[in-house]
Amino acid sequence: MINIELLSKFYQEEYKIVKENNEINFDAFINNEIKRYKLKKLSFPTLIGIKITNRCNFNCPFCFSSKKNPKDLSEKELLHIIKQLKIYKPHSIYITGGEPFLNSNIFYLLNELKKLNIKLSIHSNGSLIDEYIAKKLSELLDEKDSIQISLDGYDNETFKITRNSNLFKKVINGINLLVKENIYVKINTVVTNLNVNYLDKIYELSSDLGVNEISFSPLLNIKKSEKIYLPSDDLLLKIFQMY
Numbered sequence: 001m002i003n004i005e006l007l008s009k010f011y012q013e014e015y016k017i018v019k020e021n022n023e024i025n026f027d028a029f030i031n032n033e034i035k036r037y038k039l040k041k042l043s044f045p046t047l048i049g050i051k052i053t054n055r056c057n058f059n060c061p062f063c064f065s066s067k068k069n070p071k072d073l074s075e076k077e078l079l080h081i082i083k084q085l086k087i088y089k090p091h092s093i094y095i096t097g098g099e100p101f102l103n104s105n106i107f108y109l110l111n112e113l114k115k116l117n118i119k120l121s122i123h124s125n126g127s128l129i130d131e132y133i134a135k136k137l138s139e140l141l142d143e144k145d146s147i148q149i150s151l152d153g154y155d156n157e158t159f160k161i162t163r164n165s166n167l168f169k170k171v172i173n174g175i176n177l178l179v180k181e182n183i184y185v186k187i188n189t190v191v192t193n194l195n196v197n198y199l200d201k202i203y204e205l206s207s208d209l210g211v212n213e214i215s216f217s218p219l220l221n222i223k224k225s226e227k228i229y230l231p232s233d234d235l236l237l238k239i240f241q242m243y
């Protein structure tokens with residue numbers, strides 16, 4: 001496990017890889033280590049995603065995650081994964097799905113991963129987060145962990161168009177509960193032709209909700225379609241320059 005204090009002492013002057021808040025910029029650190037030891041590749045990934053379930057309560061029109069074999073990872077399967085992680089200790093892990101909160105084993109997994117002191121992120125649609133879940137997360141997660149909530153619209157109607165779901169209010173309620181518990185919340189917006197003209201509204205809403213971060217990711221891996229596509233680079237550049 002990386003000792004951040006020792007590292008920051010060593011790297012503060014030599015390499016500019018310590019962030020202002022005294023955190024290690026992990027990507028820069030790994031880059032330096034690869035150069036320093038002339039490595040071709042690392043012996044183990046630094047970031048690992050655990051797809052805890054294939055099941056989802058949403059049916060997003062552009063989703064790249066297969067739901068063909070609806071299955072949850074059992075406690076036994078998770079234990080096997082945890083044993084491997086104990087040996088290799090990646091820097092960070094994200095838990096995803098499907099919708100990860102459909103598998104109640106998520107709390108068992110979080111509990112075990114926190115014992116390994118690995119930085120965690122959970123990727124969720126936010127619709128199942130109630131007071132009980134928000135409280136439990138605030139007990140399990142620490143300040144370097146985060147929860148990423150998908151938000152591709154800014155009201156009932158735009159949410160329905162982009163996510164094919166009527167659960168906009170539930171998602172907003174989930175985000176409010178997480179913010180109230182002081183959990184680091186990141187909003188992720190998948191940019192498509194459907195929402196490219198109101199990204200500013202999604203940004204404003206996220207900012208009003210008091211989240212910590214918002215990221216815009218491009219639509220990936222989707223078969224060419226006239227209904228849903230990634231707008232041209234020119235249009236994206238124009239839109240982002242306006243803000």
Ligand SMILES: C[S@@+](CC[C@H](N)C(=O)[O-])C[C@H]1O[C@@H](n2cnc3c(N)ncnc32)[C@H](O)[C@@H]1O
Nearest residue numbers: 062063064065097098099123124125150219220
């Ligand atoms: C597959 S979802 C699973 C976690 C959770 N159910 C959710 O909605 O966030 C993880 C992330 O991938 C994004 N995503 C899904 N399909 C995508 C695509 N074709 N291109 C880019 N991002 C996509 C979602 O919007 C979400 O932010």
